[in-house]
Amino acid sequence: MSEPATVFEAEDLARYFDVSRPALQRLLSREPRRILRAVDGISFSIPKGTTLSLVGESGCGKSTVARMAVGLYPPTRGRALFEGVDLDRARAAADQRRRMQMIFQDPYASLNPRWRVRDIVAEPIRAFGLVQGGAARRERVAQLLTQVGLSPLDGTKYPHEFSGGQRQRISIARALSSNPDFLVCDEPTSALDVSVQAQILNLMKGLQRDLGLTYLFISHNLAVVRQISDRIGVMxxxxxxxxxxxxxxxxSPRHPYTRALMDAIPDLEMIGRRRIPVGGEVPSPINPPSGCHFHPRCPLANDRCRREDPVLKPARGTPQTMVACHAVEEGRDTGPTAVPPLERVGSSPATSA
Amino acid sequence: MTAAPLLEVRNLRVEFPTRRGTLVALHDVSFSIAPGEILGVVGESGAGKSMTGAAIIRLLEPPGRIAGGQILLEGRRIDNLSQDEMRRIRGRRIGAIFQDPLTTLNPLYTVGRQLTETMQTHLDLSNSEARKRAIDWLEMVGIPAAAQRIDSYPHEFSGGMRQRVVIALALCAEPRLVVADEPTTALDVSIQAQVIALLKRLAREKNTSMMLVTHDMGVIAETADRVAVMYAGRVVEIGPVREVVKHPHHPYSIGLMNSIPPLDHRVERLAQIDGAMPRLNAVPPGCPYNPRCPKVFDRCIVERPDLLDAGSTSAACWLYDRAEAPHV
Incomplete structure (x- = not known):
């Protein structure tokens, strides 16, 4: 059982997908089953009122974790616990579901184009029977729209009348309408322009402060993640x-992959400078490399890395960091004191005029 | 700029006639690109940056049309050429790279056939020469075992590898100018870094000019020599990359740069630009940025500014008109 302050906990969570060809074809060509290990045994917990972000490149399994966290996918192995209750068992409990909501990446696809905004936002209220009576419900919808920075008058419009950023505000209003405690946000700003992204991130930070929300935040953008997270998991x-x-x-990033990832981000501080990109690409999760999955691209890999799966444990030198790397454990890396990959000059961009 | 520009765009205007009147998608867009120079074009979606690229290679979606201005390539007008003449320029003199490498490549042809076909259309090459060059190109863009992979189909490549093939395809007829529209947006960061490094290297080695359209300021900062910032179909600021990114002058550029989440430190609250870019049918009179601008004054509401000298960059903002000096 987890501590009371923990809102969400993943215990050895795993999700495999069977991507085999149809049985008959497989039989004829004598192929084995092909199993895609989208998520392969991960554990973390999120204390109340904080944000845990999962970052990684496409195909690393971060969105699959998000879906398991709200119960959209049942896990193949392990458990997803919401306030200590297994989601699998809680699936029938409406109260449990009411308290967790999800915000999706694409605000163009996640809102029903034939519904008015007020109906979209009111749907969870109606579904969970939270507010009785039409007038009270309309008032609650107006309040929610104001809370996310829209006008109550916007309720009568349809989604196509809004820009991407405003649509994402509608998605947030809908998620908030059931008074949730836990929001799972799957790349909520990736489809937005940078100036609008700033608006949405500020809104989400403000809502977390005002309502005491707990976030599981999925993103591939490290700069965004730095602005919003309390803790970060690199997948x-x-x-x-x-x-x-x-x-x-x-x-002080410790895992060689984390360092490589940080090195790769194009940055305003890099004007006119050259970088050495990480070689290779992410291998297929259907046939992941043996041992440490990163070893084919890792500059520190040795025989043990090719053979043996590393486990997540406190890093030598920076015990607040959990890292799964044989090189860090054996002290073969440059250690925590090393300057992060690229020394950066200056601090913040653009403040003239 | 000392050398004669390779590409010059003068007062380009693109219109979309609709039943409810004519929408002006590009408004008086002017810029030039020197030989071997990389010009970055940034802005939010709908600002007209892709439209500018499409107008140059004449692949505007109908009913969009060039309604005014001139486009000059090596001093010759290309905006009034027939589609047939334009087809000979596209590929040979101007190469194009688009965002999605899967839709750019023909899924039914091997990558080798697509490369040799492009080269043989524009250059006088025998089959065996073309094939040999295609292998050279695949090696140059970093595809391992190029001699074997040349007979593979696009779906047999990963996203990053496909984008390398697209780059090879755009460059193989050795064009003088490459229009690259969001070439790295569909790629993961580690692959993106590889592709950017590749584009920069090839542009330098072949002395190719490039117009790089992207919304990712980090990519621009690392790749471009000069930057044009677009807003509501207009160029609002243009100048050397370091100046535009570090010391922008136009209030929109300033807001845009400040809203980028910093990677090297955490801020309590990100600077944001309130509101949204106007739709084409609702661009306000005067400066199109005036409803969102923190420094707006009377003149901005009524009169539209052209690019003015703002010191290290040019900015379309009345703050930089000498007559308005007291306002600065």
Missing amino acids: YLGRIVELAPAETVFV
Whole structure:
């Protein structure tokens, strides 16, 4: 049983997908089953009122974790616990479901184009029977729209009348309408322009402060993640390779993959400079490399890395960081004192005029 | 700029006639690109940056049409050429790279056939020469075992590898100018870094000019020599990359740069630009940015500014008109 302050907990959570060809074809060509290990045994917990972010490249399994966290996918192995109650068992309990909501990446696809905004936002209220009476419900919808920075008059419009950023505000209003405690946000700003992204991130931070929300935040954008997270989990091919407080990940990243990822981000501080990109690509999760999944691209890999799966454990030197790397454990890396990959000059961009 | 520009765009205007009147998608867009120079074009979606690229290679979606202005390639007008003449320029003199590498490649042809076909259309090459060059190109863009992969189909490549093939395809007829529209947006960061490094290297080696359209300021900062910032179909600021990114002058550029989440530190609240870019049918009179601008004054509401000298960059903002000096 987890501590009372923990809102969400993943215990050895795994999800496999069977991507085999149809049985008859498989039989004729004598192929084995093909199993895609989207998420392969990850554990983390999120204390109340905080944000845990999962970052990684496409195919690392971060969105699959998000879906398991709200019960959209049942896990193949392990458990997803909401306030200590197994989601699998709680699936029938409406109260449990009411208290967790999800915000999706694409605000163009996640809102019903034939419904008015007020009906979209009111749907969870109606479904859970939270407010009785039409007048009270309309008032609650107006209040929610105001809360996310829209006008109550926008309720009569349809989604196509709004820009991407405003649609994402509608998605947030809908998610908030059931008074949730836990929001799972799957790339909520990836489809938005940068100035609008700033609006949505500020809104989400404000709502967290005002309503005491707990976030599981999924993103591939490290700069966004740095602004919003308390803790960060870096995922690679279905596993968490590094899990640490947000600032620690940026100041002293330990896993070679985390370092490579930070090196790769194009940055305003890099004007006119050259970088050495990480070689290779993310291998297929159907046939992941043996041992540590990162070893084919890792500069520190040796025989043990090719053979043996590393487990997530406190890093030598920075015990607040959990890292799954043999090189860090054996002290073969440069250690926590090393300057993060690229020394950056200056601090914030653009403040003239 | 000392050398004669390779590409010059003068007062380009693109219109979309609709039943409810004519929408002006590009308004007086002017810029030039020197030989070997990379010009970055940034802005939010709908600002007209892709439209500018499409107008240059004449692949505007109908009913969009060039309604005014001139486009000059090596001093010759290309905006008034027939589609047939334009087809000979596209590929040979101007290459194009688009965002999605899967839809750019023909899924029914091997990558080798697509490369040799492009080269043989524009260059006088025998089959065996073309094939040999295609293998060279695949090697140059970093595809391992190019001699074997040349007979593979696009679906047999990963996203990053496909985008390398697209780059090879755009460059193989050795064009003088490449229009790259969001070439790295569909890729993961580690692959994106590889592709950017590749584009920069090839542009330098071949002395190819490039117009790089993207919404990712980080990509621009690392790749471009000069940057044009677009807003509501207009260029609002243009200048050297370091100046535009670090010391922008137009209030929109300033807001845009400040709203980028910093990677090297955490801020309590990100700077944001309130509101949204106007739709084409509702662009306000005067400066199109005036409803969102923190420094708006009377003149901005009535009169539209052209690009003015703002010191290290040019900005379309009345703050930089000498007559308005007291307002600065």
